[in-house]
Amino acid sequence: MRLINLIPARPAAIFLAALPFIAIFAAYSIGSDIRLEANPQDKLLPAPSTIAETAQRLFTEPDRRSKEIFLWNDTFASLARLFGGVGISALLSLLIGLAIGLLPYARSTMSSFIAVLSMVPPLALLPILFIMFGLGETSKVVLIVIGITPFMTRDLAQRVLEIPQEQIVKAQTLGASSAVIAMRVALPQVLPRLISNVRLSLGSAWLFLIAAEAVASNVGLGYRIFLVRRYLAMDVILTYVIWITILAFIIDWLLKTLSRKAFPWMESGL
Amino acid sequence: MRLINLIPARPAAIFLAALPFIAIFAAYSIGSDIRLEANPQDKLLPAPSTIAETAQRLFTEPDRRSKEIFLWNDTFASLARLFGGVGISALLSLLIGLAIGLLPYARSTMSSFIAVLSMVPPLALLPILFIMFGLGETSKVVLIVIGITPFMTRDLAQRVLEIPQEQIVKAQTLGASSAVIAMRVALPQVLPRLISNVRLSLGSAWLFLIAAEAVASNVGLGYRIFLVRRYLAMDVILTYVIWITILAFIIDWLLKTLSRKAFPWMESGL
Amino acid sequence: AEEKTEFKLAWSIYVGWMPWGYLEDSGIMDKWADKYGIDVEIVQFNDYIESINQYTAGAFDGVSATNMDTLSIPSGGGVDTTALIVGDYSNGNDAVIMKGEGGLADLKGKPVNLVELSVSHYLLARGLDSVGLEESDLDGVINTSDADMIAAYATDDVDAVVTWNPLVSEITGSNPTANVLFDSSDIPGEILDLMVVNTETLAGNPSFGKAVAGAWYELMSLMAAGDEAALTAMAEASGTDLAGYKAQLAATEMFYDPAAAVAQSTSADLPTTMTSVAEFLFDKGILGEGAPSADFVGIAYPDGSTTGDAGNVKFRFDTTYMQMAADGAL
Amino acid sequence: MSFVTVSNVWQKYGDRSILERVNVTIEEGEFISIVGASGCGKSTFLRMLLAQERPYKGEISIDGGDTAKEPNRERGVVFQKYSVFPHLSVRENLIAAESFDTAFGRLSGAKRKAAEARADEMLERIGLNHVADQYPASLSGGMQQRLAIGQAMTAKPRILLLDEPFGALDPGTRLQMHDFLLELRDETNMTVFMVTHDLQEGFKLGDRVLVFDKPRWDPHDPGMYGATITYDFDARDGGIPFQLKEDADVSA
Amino acid sequence: MSFVTVSNVWQKYGDRSILERVNVTIEEGEFISIVGASGCGKSTFLRMLLAQERPYKGEISIDGGDTAKEPNRERGVVFQKYSVFPHLSVRENLIAAESFDTAFGRLSGAKRKAAEARADEMLERIGLNHVADQYPASLSGGMQQRLAIGQAMTAKPRILLLDEPFGALDPGTRLQMHDFLLELRDETNMTVFMVTHDLQEGFKLGDRVLVFDKPRWDPHDPGMYGATITYDFDARDGGIPFQLKEDADVSA
Numbered sequence A, B: 001m002r003l004i005n006l007i008p009a010r011p012a013a014i015f016l017a018a019l020p021f022i023a024i025f026a027a028y029s030i031g032s033d034i035r036l037e038a039n040p041q042d043k044l045l046p047a048p049s050t051i052a053e054t055a056q057r058l059f060t061e062p063d064r065r066s067k068e069i070f071l072w073n074d075t076f077a078s079l080a081r082l083f084g085g086v087g088i089s090a091l092l093s094l095l096i097g098l099a100i101g102l103l104p105y106a107r108s109t110m111s112s113f114i115a116v117l118s119m120v121p122p123l124a125l126l127p128i129l130f131i132m133f134g135l136g137e138t139s140k141v142v143l144i145v146i147g148i149t150p151f152m153t154r155d156l157a158q159r160v161l162e163i164p165q166e167q168i169v170k171a172q173t174l175g176a177s178s179a180v181i182a183m184r185v186a187l188p189q190v191l192p193r194l195i196s197n198v199r200l201s202l203g204s205a206w207l208f209l210i211a212a213e214a215v216a217s218n219v220g221l222g223y224r225i226f227l228v229r230r231y232l233a234m235d236v237i238l239t240y241v242i243w244i245t246i247l248a249f250i251i252d253w254l255l256k257t258l259s260r261k262a263f264p265w266m267e268s269g270l
Numbered sequence C: 001a002e003e004k005t006e007f008k009l010a011w012s013i014y015v016g017w018m019p020w021g022y023l024e025d026s027g028i029m030d031k032w033a034d035k036y037g038i039d040v041e042i043v044q045f046n047d048y049i050e051s052i053n054q055y056t057a058g059a060f061d062g063v064s065a066t067n068m069d070t071l072s073i074p075s076g077g078g079v080d081t082t083a084l085i086v087g088d089y090s091n092g093n094d095a096v097i098m099k100g101e102g103g104l105a106d107l108k109g110k111p112v113n114l115v116e117l118s119v120s121h122y123l124l125a126r127g128l129d130s131v132g133l134e135e136s137d138l139d140g141v142i143n144t145s146d147a148d149m150i151a152a153y154a155t156d157d158v159d160a161v162v163t164w165n166p167l168v169s170e171i172t173g174s175n176p177t178a179n180v181l182f183d184s185s186d187i188p189g190e191i192l193d194l195m196v197v198n199t200e201t202l203a204g205n206p207s208f209g210k211a212v213a214g215a216w217y218e219l220m221s222l223m224a225a226g227d228e229a230a231l232t233a234m235a236e237a238s239g240t241d242l243a244g245y246k247a248q249l250a251a252t253e254m255f256y257d258p259a260a261a262v263a264q265s266t267s268a269d270l271p272t273t274m275t276s277v278a279e280f281l282f283d284k285g286i287l288g289e290g291a292p293s294a295d296f297v298g299i300a301y302p303d304g305s306t307t308g309d310a311g312n313v314k315f316r317f318d319t320t321y322m323q324m325a326a327d328g329a330l
Numbered sequence D, E: 001m002s003f004v005t006v007s008n009v010w011q012k013y014g015d016r017s018i019l020e021r022v023n024v025t026i027e028e029g030e031f032i033s034i035v036g037a038s039g040c041g042k043s044t045f046l047r048m049l050l051a052q053e054r055p056y057k058g059e060i061s062i063d064g065g066d067t068a069k070e071p072n073r074e075r076g077v078v079f080q081k082y083s084v085f086p087h088l089s090v091r092e093n094l095i096a097a098e099s100f101d102t103a104f105g106r107l108s109g110a111k112r113k114a115a116e117a118r119a120d121e122m123l124e125r126i127g128l129n130h131v132a133d134q135y136p137a138s139l140s141g142g143m144q145q146r147l148a149i150g151q152a153m154t155a156k157p158r159i160l161l162l163d164e165p166f167g168a169l170d171p172g173t174r175l176q177m178h179d180f181l182l183e184l185r186d187e188t189n190m191t192v193f194m195v196t197h198d199l200q201e202g203f204k205l206g207d208r209v210l211v212f213d214k215p216r217w218d219p220h221d222p223g224m225y226g227a228t229i230t231y232d233f234d235a236r237d238g239g240i241p242f243q244l245k246e247d248a249d250v251s252a
């Protein structure tokens, strides 16, 4: 039979799905073993057991001095920044995207500007951002906003443009004003797309967040990673990397679920 | 008339498109003026004329010692890394994407792994990358590859899955093997998507490139920006930012044109 | 240890380390390496910490680092490391700067921006100590990347920074109100800029030590003589001009003469300094969670004495090769 | 006076003439079928009636009014596809025909109640009361088009424009839709314009059948001249005029 | 011996029975129309003939062979949509029917030349020689389906399966396609299975018309029993048997 027609049975499929994770884990363990053999104090690839211990400590034991558990503080601080930045971006891109998609005047004014904006490397502009927004939370949120809004806006505007012209005309024949068309016809139809855009942009948002926290901060996941890099505490770094991965996964899953629940009309197709 | 039905005439449209650029330029000039008024030595917002002079110098005057023009060297070095990384990512994502999309066994094995992989923040893994791949060009290219391949692969696999099942069945009735279906049915149909994926991923690729060059390098656009950032040489930084923006724009435009030229069957619709 | 012929050194941009880049570019290093039949490659890093990490992970045989970072990263990480060359000590290159009038005591209740856990942090701790304050008396320290320190200083959020050259002169030069409260000239000899190498590698390959020391002191004599070409090249590589570089050198106590470097290494103050550095590091948790006390890592001095755990010596000051240079024996 | 007057209407896109010298007058309550070769400008004509675009030259007046500048509640429309809102349930689609005319596009309180009652009446009439809470995507093509027609009629337009409303349906459903439309006509006496590819359909449903075609033809420049109304049949006897038999296949 | 033998075939998806006890034998060269209510399992039956899926129970044999495990060149197929390759030109689509059977999916040299010549012959036969170098997207729906049929026939399958091949076409085009198919049949004497919603079409084109329906029905559990062949008409006289008139609207 052709390979494309061969379908693994249920238990085999589960095993296959686990395979690459097992392989990565095994490769890491062996690498770690080899290095620790040569230098028992090697910090680059700590043993999995060390990572597990460190993780447990980071999640549960408060700091000696401040009596606070850093990991949770870092998580809350980073998530607040992330959600702030992504939320503002979502709102902005929705507003501008609707305007560009629906209004020819807005389209003429903004579409090429946003196309250019989306090509600017935001990290290089950090110094200017600092001056404009200070070193506090604002500039971190703004970096995320600048980093992901142009892309989201372009995509949303495109989706608004793809709403069949028939619907826009139909709404007009029912007496809808531009505002009603925006709110009642276009907005609900691009909301699902907004969510998938947010999902797509979250990777970049994390990146900008970590970069901003590395530059000036005293709490946050990115801050901690770059701080402990100063003494190559890879056990801490790896714990944080895994934790960020898990957080990213949960957020993605929540958004996917939200999208499915909130937009029943998307899926009730025949 | 409704706003959505008001269409600007040709000259008005051109003026409107220029408006935001003019506004940004004006805002910058005023900001720069104010700061230079207060402190003529201020480096943060150099006067546009200063930037123009710096740009001219950077583009044309060779370094006294090495007789080379840094900007061009940086550009070639960075573009080589960028194209290397993006090229490898494109190839990898195409191969894995086709496998996942066509072969149930490959799908079981890799799809959840790649989903997880795409959530890992690659910047945090930089130290490990440098150890594994050295400090040379490899690790910079690898960072780009790790950063953008999972996303591209997921999307391509999705597109392969979206090829109507009818076509796959039809090809089988014409005697096509799995390999022929991959090469002659699936591959040509996802190539346009590959190009648009590359276009989408280039922003992240630049980001990773700049980040990698900031850590270990002695040539490259990102290297230079981080080097002069210590002295807040904003005239140099802004020149480089504008230059990167232009490069990104040209690459994007080339890819768009390539896509249009290479896939006539995409556009010859009724 | 095994013998080998190819060696790699890492360095990053700092006034006292600029000679390393020039050694590679000018061919002086190659000349000395050829003399001893080996090959030495000197690689520049943009990111100082990354260069030490890479050395610690084994990708390099040596790296330019301060005494403090050597103790915390490679030595704390179990890599037995030797200070091959003591290049200089910071004599004003690191500084605590505040906006406006006042003294160290006025830092109380203010946030301070600095690269956390770096020599800046140490300098601040020493400064606060001198006026009877502690870090907890501040409104916290905010980790700020050195690359963005100048931009950070320009924002209203920042009251005080601790940083190093060329950033210090950049800040004091362009901000009339910048007020240096405390600098490394107040703690001379405590912030040492070194070239540290893997002890085992050095032990197995004395010619490596000889070649590096030979090359370094050849260039030192050029610099001492004010060689324009060399100084200009270094100035440009660090992103400034000759005058700017000379100003930075003025705040650096370069040991152009190997004998001076030997003297610094054998100074009686060194063990005291290193002990206070170790305590600082332990206090910040940098020596690792496994570290039971501040003397968890042992440090050996040229006279054979040690501080810290003598059974776990991972950091050694060794004057052998500097002495050879001083004796003209290379 | 006639109800809809189209006088000397031309339309061009760029340099290409699509329609020229179209003149026709329609009485209130007439059902007009429009047929013609593919691409000859039938939809263009309908778009001008709808005021989705304005004629290059000429006037289109309803009940003596001026040429309209944009679509409004005077003109209802049903396209071949996408005529209903996919994100609104069947009932909400009908309510939209009343609520979209308000400032915020929503009705509340008593008004909403009244609109719901009227929507349910319409649902009954178009036979969709059993799927009132479903979304359009879960309806068959025929049901979607019935909904689209019901929605257009809820807004009580003065003229109703149909652009190949049954073009995407299979033959069986199509026949049912014919019955449905004929019933509605008997009840309401609307003025209807319907574009169709199917000549039989045109004659079966229409009171008049307008045939669009190019009367002039420049072999060197096919875009030179536009189409116009070349035949205007009385179809009230319900049959296909014999002389047309060979043209029947305009859709080919 | 009969050419295609379907013996006691059942199909289930999960717990839902779709087809049960389907038995039928077909002679070589017969044209079989398959009709039945929407969702009753016509396409499922075709998919099993195609070997795209295997029966839950029972055997399907062509010319005495075993039940096939996957689609192959013995079975040609044309679906309602997506039956041609959009990225290949019309001529390349026909050549694909020969080249896809090779190791790399490409022909070169003399073989390619010969395949091109045969493709051009086929183009002539299906009336598409004037658009040989265009891509499918620029063809009308009817032309695309003609290409799909031509492509399937180029591979010289032993049976040809058509799943509502004209379902998406407008009535005029549909009639043309009927003529086209009847012509081809006269020339080639293929064994054809065609699913259709249109009973008239089934009787017009088929030698036999198989009607699928559920013979048993459990009101508490509609998924309990599957459909099977309930009528098997001889349609060679070309007319619709009178007793079926009222069932004619199976598509509703």
Ligand SMILES: Nc1ncnc2c1ncn2[C@@H]1O[C@H](COP(=O)(O)OP(=O)(O)OP(=O)(O)O)[C@@H](O)[C@H]1O
Pocket: D013, D018, D036, D037, D038, D039, D040, D041, D042, D043, D044, D045
């Ligand atoms: N906005 C436009 N810009 C330029 N050309 C257009 C535009 N709209 C339609 N055309 C052209 O005008 C001609 C008439 O189009 P129209 O849609 O009115 O034809 P039609 O008679 O409805 O055809 P069909 O039967 O295929 O629906 C076509 O050749 C079409 O390509």
Ligand SMILES: Nc1ncnc2c1ncn2[C@@H]1O[C@H](COP(=O)(O)OP(=O)(O)OP(=O)(O)O)[C@@H](O)[C@H]1O
Pocket: E013, E018, E036, E037, E038, E039, E040, E041, E042, E043, E044, E045
């Ligand atoms: N792969 C599948 N998994 C589960 N159920 C399926 C699958 N394929 C088809 N079905 C179900 O089997 C039943 C028969 O489907 P089939 O497509 O054969 O019907 P059909 O007679 O071709 O209908 P139509 O006239 O609408 O094409 C339907 O209820 C369908 O929902």
Ligand SMILES: [Mg+2]
Pocket: D042, D043, D044, D163
């Ligand atoms: Mg039309």
Ligand SMILES: [Mg+2]
Pocket: E042, E043, E044, E163
């Ligand atoms: Mg079917």
